[in-house]
Amino acid sequence: MNQAPGNTPTVLVVEDDPTINQALTDRLGAEGFRVLRAFDGPSAVVAHDEQLPDLVVLDVMLPGFDGLEVCRRIQAVRPVPILMLTARDDETDLLVGLAVGADDYVTKPFRMREVVARVRALLRRVERAQAMTSSSLPILTVDGLSIDRGARRVTVDSVDVHLTPLEFDLVLALATEPGIVRSRDQLMRDVWGWSDAAGTRTLDSHVKALRAKIGGHRVRTVHGVGYALVVES
Known part of the structure; x- marks a missing residue:
């Protein structure tokens, strides 16, 4: 993984709601992650390409272009674990997200501890895959x-x-x-x-x-x- 100095994983949080974005940033930061932030589709892609985070927490509904398009563009550059946040619980939407490269998803409203647990699990999976x-x-x-x-x-x-x-x-x-x-x-x-x-x-x-x-x-x-x-x- 492309980790920050001190072996601290970097997480990019992409969420257009300022309150949710800040809450995720604060909680992940408190858990020891280095956190980057973006609030729309285009800025998320730029942040990824410039910073190469270890994992992306990605909202589906975003201004500019949606999270599915962000996921497509990111995965076209490099494989990176993506945890999607969605307010929709439709199977078709979820399958599309998985098809374009999302690894897991959490449906809003979510518990912060659940997001942290999913982030840690995805990072462990990447470490195991690299070791193999x-x-x-x-x-x-x-x-x-x-x-x-x-x-x-x-x-x-x-x-x-x-x-x-x-x-x-x-x-x-x-x-x-x-x-x-x-x-x-x-x-x-x-x-x-x-x-x-x-x-x-x-x-x-x-x-x-x-x-x-x-x-x-x-x-x-x-x-x-x-x-x-x-x-x-």
Whole structure:
């Protein structure tokens, strides 16, 4: 991660409501983060490109252009974990956010401690992913699905598939035990680094986005339990 001096992670807060922006800035600062601020879409992209924060807390509804466009532009430059803040609870909006590179989301009104917990979990996930990046790691292959852990690259029937960093971690978690059902709690802990009832919708939305990219038949739902990567007999 591109951390500030003293190994302090830098968080960019993008929120047009001054009260919420200040509250997030104060709380994250008190938790030991270096905090940058932006109040609209264009200034958020400029702040990211100039400062290269370790994580972005990003509101969906912004002046200039919205958070989804900010997310697209940021992820086109470099992969960076993004926690989206949304007042909307529509599944389509959430799936669009995940598709353009958001890692997680919190619905307003939110608790500050929840935001801090999600920020810390996302940063831990990035650290784990960086520690695993090695060309010596063997490639996992499951029925035409190939996962190169060193390059963080996935192919389906020899065709490259573009996955977000979190989608990659999710398919990797499933592929380490192909055919075995992983509970939602297990997947949330392994991929996101935390687990609670509110997180299951985040997981389900990411699974839906992942299916669209690698093929819906490759991920099996076991209702009331979790998911498994399908192994053809």
